[in-house]
Amino acid sequence: MKAYVLRSFGPPERLTLMDIDQPVPADDEVLIRVRATSVQPYDWHFMRGEPYIARLMGGGVGLRKPSIAILGADVAGVVEAVGKAVTGFRPGDEVFAMIRGGGFAEFVCVRESELAPKPRNLSFEQAAAVPLAANTALVALRDEGRIQPGQRVLVNGASGGVGTFAVQLARAFGAVVTGVCGTRNVDLVRGLGADAVIDYTAADFTRNGQRYELLVDIAGSRPVSACRRVLTPKGTYVAVGGPAGRWLQPAGRMFAALAAAPFVSQRIAMAEVTRCVRNNDNLMALTEFIEDGKVTPIIDRTYPFADIPAAVRYQEEGHATGKVVVVTD
Structure with missing residues (x-):
């Protein structure tokens, strides 16, 4: 072959x-x-x-x-x-x-x-x-984010492989979703079901005065300390990725976020799907959303x-x- x-x-x-x-x-x-x-x-x-x-x-x-x-x-x-x-x-x-x-x-x-x-x-x-992208979004929202219906959820990096699934899945779980993306993808993210879309070239989502129960950070474009400003006091920050580097990033950024977890009121977690042992079950769960027309x-x-x-x-x-x-x- x-x-x-x-x-x-x-x-x-x-x-x-x-x-x-x-x-x-x-x-x-x-x-x-x-x-x-x-x-x-x-x-x-x-x-x-x-x-x-x-x-x-x-x-x-x-x-x-x-x-x-x-x-x-x-x-x-x-x-x-x-x-x-x-x-x-x-x-x-x-x-x-x-x-x-x-x-x-x-x-x-x-x-x-x-x-x-x-x-x-x-x-x-x-x-x-x-498989990998949707599985990552599912783990970030359901397992690490503990998403609940009616929660306000922000997805930073809403137009990429994981982000497009995260927006759709968050809506399927009954959340109120805000997506962060670039100008050319605003209409796409809105079409995926986002209730609000923030163009990162025009506004800093960490300074808009809004508060969210869950932030799924795929892009890693803002410091974790800044991201925590947009969370409610008991909100959850889930790190998924970030800008790549030759020596340490994005791994260093994600581990630094976890190191801060014991010292803050909000939950900080990391979605590590490659070590997940439930991939078969997760694919079956994703299939239900897909065949029901909730995720594409x-x-x-x-x-x-x-x-x-x-x-x-x-x-x-x-x-x-x-x-x-x-x-x-």
């Missing part, structure tokens, strides 16, 4: 298209013919080995070489074969999954426990836009499989609205 293999850290050109052996599913695994995958910051952090502090962290990007040879954390495709212990899927089933890596290939093996049926109303392209993936660009390096390069620029998707057919 063909796959993009990463042998060493570096720019997208380090992703080399190669012919490698097709994987064979273990007893508890399912072999998937990949029909679509997506590109996100998760991938290029592993590709470049940045921030450098992540190379020293357990389960991180790898110390001297990438810990994941084939990137791609989102997969949508068709079951090709199943291991002998698999009972919930059979060849021909349409599925999607969030995995640690392997999506930048024609085939990938996925544990049955990580797999879910593809939402019936989504194409493979749309389904590939969902927003796709900025779609690339063919042959152009995966170009897709990564575009996503790395940080200007994508919604998701960047790759189709294999």
Whole structure:
């Protein structure tokens, strides 16, 4: 099969298209013919080995070489074969999954426990836009944010991959949602269901006098101390990401926020979905929202499989609205 293999850290050109052996599913695994995958910051952090502090962290990007040879954390495709212990899927089933890596290939093996049926109303392209980004938004709002109906929720970074899902999910949970984004995406975020939209080029959301019970900070564009000003005394700040750096950021910013948590009245939490053990359950929960018409993936660009390096390069620029998707057919 063909796959993009990463042998060493570096720019997208380090992703080399190669012919490698097709994987064979273990007893508890399912072999998937990949029909679509997506590109996100998760991938290029592993590709470049940045921030450098992540190379020293357990389960991180790898110390001297990438810990994941084939990137791609989102997969949508068709079951090709199943291991002998698999009972919930059979060849021909349409599925999607969030995995640690392997999506930048024609085939990938996925544990049955990580797999879910593809939402019936989504194409493979749309389904590939969902797993990591929507899962992150769900964990940030429901698990770490403890969102409740009627709460005032602010999403900083409302037009990106995670943000577009966060706005829709917050509305689905019954919250009153304010989104923060740039000028060109104001209408999009409003169309996703935001009750109010703040254009960060025209106003500083930390100084508008509004108060929120929950702030989901994806963009990381303002200091945590400033973000806390817009929270109610018992409000919750959830860190999701922030501007990337070569040495420490965004990890340093997020850990600094957690370090302050014991000394403030508000809750401070971090949405770390890659360590979540409930991805299958989360995908099923997301499927309900999607099939009910409450959540729809927003796709900025779609690339063919042959152009995966170009897709990564575009996503790395940080200007994508919604998701960047790759189709294999």
